[in-house]
Amino acid sequence: MEEEKELFSKGHRACAGCGEPIAVRTILNEAGPNTVAIVCTGCLEVVSTGWPETAWEVPLIHAAFENSASVASGVEVALRKLGKKDTNVIAFGGDGGTFDIGFQALSGMLERGHNVKYVCLDNEAYMNTGIQRCSSTPYGASTTTSPAGKCSIGEDRPKKPLAAICASHDIPYTATATIAYPEDLKKKVRTAIDTKGPCFIHVLVPCPTGWRFSSEKTVELAKLAVETGVFVLWELKGSNFNNINITKKLRGRKPVTEYLKTQGRFRHLFRPEIKQDVIDKIQRDIDEKCKRFGVDL
Amino acid sequence: MAKITIRGNMATALGAKLCRPDVVPAYPITPSTLFPEKISEYIADGEMDAEMIRVESEHSAMSACIGASACGARVCTASASQGIALMSEMMFIAAGMRLPIVMAVGNRALSAPINIWCDHQDTISQRDTGWLQFYAEKNQEGVDLMIIAFKVCEDKRVLLPATVGIDAFVLTHTIEAVDVPDQKLVDEFLPKYKPELYLDPSKPMTFGSFGTPEFYQEFKYAQTKAIEKASEVIDEVFAEFKEKFGREYKKITPYKCEDADVIILTMGSMSGTARAAVNKMREEGKKVGCCKLTVYRPFPGKEIVDLTKNARVIAVLDRDISPGFGGALYGEVAAQFINESKHPLITNYIIGLGGRDVLIEDFEEIYDKSIDAVKKGRVEKPVEWIHLNKEVL
């Protein structure tokens, strides 16, 4: 059997069971070696580029925290100018570096129409600095800067709908994906690479350390996020949401409590007593979203 | 060689055009806006084979410069003031990653209060970034220093980025006559950029590693050694430029300093005014000279000492202020002399901030104050502000 070359090498320092390397392996192995990757400061960068080791088997540049998209813009234009227009340019960013501090650079890159494929690896908080709240943190989750307490239910703001915002830039392709459905993720990466122009893929990556669950459940939780409607898998060409394609519809959508009770970051919703009003609100919001997207079969 | 009349901004844009950059990411800011405007005009009319990236902020401009330069493209940009401050983080990174990016800076004051006029605070405040820094006295230097900067920066012994400063409005928007270097000669002087390390799938490598305490200090040491080596490379390139184009540049250019009691040290456009003031004072019998600093980083400490050590007093003019200390240039000049067994008195004058005009009578005041210190044998007030409007204070 021909050995498949891994483009994201073993020996990296990610936590056992980390979702990010699963996503990066899947994405890079689909994109192939004719790729230049850009990564911003975050878990992925820190675990994979510690001098003198690098886990990357494709050319990679890391510059700062908020500028994966603008560094990628420079890379894309330079490669094109130097006659390498067929090389894939994939910009990776964590949710911190994409939803918040990197939002401006991302919007600029999308608006200018660069042929860059931006992949946001979303673990729903600033994990690298120790689990602080981000605009990607879901309602009701406990983080170190939005902790659950006597007067707090944890995060009290809804998750920023970043993929929809990107699609609203009228870019040729936007998609959401997760590591539990690798064929779906690979297909979306392939579509993005084959589509000329800026593309955005939002990938949910559970984090055993930050979400507080046992390391073997990473993929299981990503699947549960989809099965409960917490994370909807879709793709869209352009900005007309009437044309949205839900790539995983649900028959018998599971109740959100099945997802919430598996993670330490939602533990306060169940102990010492059940915060039914918060859980009900989360369920209502999901029901409304699934209705709007047409997720339920 | 054609002779034309152009503004300082156009001069740096013209200098950049002659260097045939591949990628120009740029964002508008007064007073350097005319640079990206001119570059986009050149491209739109087919006079320049470059790609512009109309980025959404200066931070993204420098980020895109870094991405493009890492791929092996020749890159330049322009900014000023708040833009320089905003991209500060990325300037440190560009130097740390050893990328030869050249940036034309329309030297302008920093907020607050907001001010669009001539001041050196923007580039001076970035003197620790590891960038080389050139300062132009006139528009001709704006053209020439862009070409010189690329050649120095891309030298394998250097591989560091550089700023070329042209004073806001005094140079950027003022029309002066300029000799346009011949494109063919520039192509011979500055061949195509061929880095050894760059992003390419055929030879994958990682730029921007995570440097732990075991290694960080050594990386910084190597970077520092490179900028120190640049001092030598700058002299070589200056000599080559003189041979090719007939104009001579020095890191520090003296004027009537040989027998001077007072030597006035300046940077930027006020150096021209300094020479006019020196001429006037010499007619009055005053033994005064001036020195123009063209290269600020790497700091030409040895050259400054050699040129000024026999004066009775050095008057260092700073068009910037490090509040709580004094002028930046003053502190660095003083440090050069501190270990010399004997040295002149050193005085500091804060002048021309936020576009305040620098006049011949200011130099006369500086001479009088400096000679006064010589008579007293000591400097009572090391840092003084010139042309301060006491009525409004």
Add this chain to the structure above:
Amino acid sequence: MKKQGGSKMVKITLGAINEVAGSSKNYKTGNWRTLKPVIDKEKCKKCWICYKFCPEGCIKKTDDGPVIDYDYCKGCGICANECPFKAIQMVMEER
């Protein structure tokens, strides 16, 4: 100066540019684990789900079935948890 993890003291390069792609392999993360996955070849149907989901990429596809590189396996247990045929068991590491 002590060694950095598994990597040797190496000479610094220009701008910390790392020309050795995949040099992370110098650091063997295998000593992180407490539990170790063991594959039962009888039950394994070579669906390669374990290979797809391994965060380390240390499960190799061979004609004989999946082979785990224990020099790098961190013992996260995802392979065992995801195997549809329960062909992988997590056992206590013995040293």
